[in-house]
Amino acid sequence: MSTNAREAQEFLRLFKCVVDTGADVLVPFTKNKLLTSYNGNFERFLDDKKHELFHLWHSKRLLCCACPPAGCILKRTGHMDNWIFKKMYDDSGYEEGGHITRKNGKVEQLCVHKYVTRNIGIHELDIIALSFLLRNLANLLPNETTALDTIRTNRSMICHAYSTNCFNMALLNKAWSELDTALVDLTDPSYKGVIKKQIKYLRMVELEKEEITELMTNVEEAIKVSVFLKQVLDRPLKHL
Structure with missing residues (x-):
């Protein structure tokens, strides 16, 4: 891939903005929206929300041992991808046999204790995972939802590109404009000016050879991950 073309240089700058500035904005935004009552502790949040996240992940409408007798009705704006759930939980926990029920040979209830919270910080999640948590578990204002969707859409477009x-x-300039507005919208008021300057700097900076090499490596890795995840997600999920 040539990095001499104007479009390729602009693409790399945009990639850096989405990945670096996107994280600078979305991580504190997510902490503010989801972790305030947990004193910023992401593991405590995951422990507390495991039941809800389990049902957002599981493709079947099955009960689990944490469900109330009347059944479980949870807000669901989308199905959690397999890789997101496995980023936050592993299946090394003790599975209580008595928590699994079957009727006519068909499983009706699972044991949620099988899934154990990983030792993970919220900064280790990418934009797609953060976006899913926010859309399903946070009380977002309409403009926040719009901004979040804009960031996710542009992140997907850039990170799923087949070349630089x-x-x-025209499309790159449109992405810059949309990201500028969306990222600033989700930034704490006291830091909005900082983020605007950061985005402006990224649009103008002349990338050095070493940074181009590093960004190219990151872009190629993102493309590989995208292809891999698509292959994985195209397979039917097996939770049992």
Whole structure:
């Protein structure tokens, strides 16, 4: 892939903005929306929300041992991808046999204790995972939802690109404009000016050879991960 073309250089700057500035904005935004009552402790949050997240992940409408007798009705704006759940939990926990019920040979209830919270910080999640948690578990204002969707859409477009020069300048400029607005919208008021300056700097900076090499490596890795995840997610999930 050539990095001399204007479009390729602009693509790399945009990639850096989405990955670096996106994390600078979304991690504190998510902490503020989801972790305030947990004193910022993400593991405590995951322990507390395991039942809800389990049902957001599980593709079948099954009960679990944490469900109330009347059944479980949870807000659900989308199905959690397999890799997101496994990033936060592993299946090394003790599974109580008595918590699993079957009727006519068909499983009706699972044991949620099988899934154990991983030792993970919220900063270790990417934009897609953070976005899912926010959309399903946070009370978002309409403009926050719009901004979040804009960031996620542009992140997906950029990180799923098949090369650094597959987009024309018109599309890249549109992405810059959308990201500028969305990222600033989700930034704490006292830091909005800082983020605007950071985005402006990224649009103008002349990338050095070493940074281009590093960004190219990151882009190629993102493309590989995207292809791998697509292959994984195309397979039917097996939770039992």
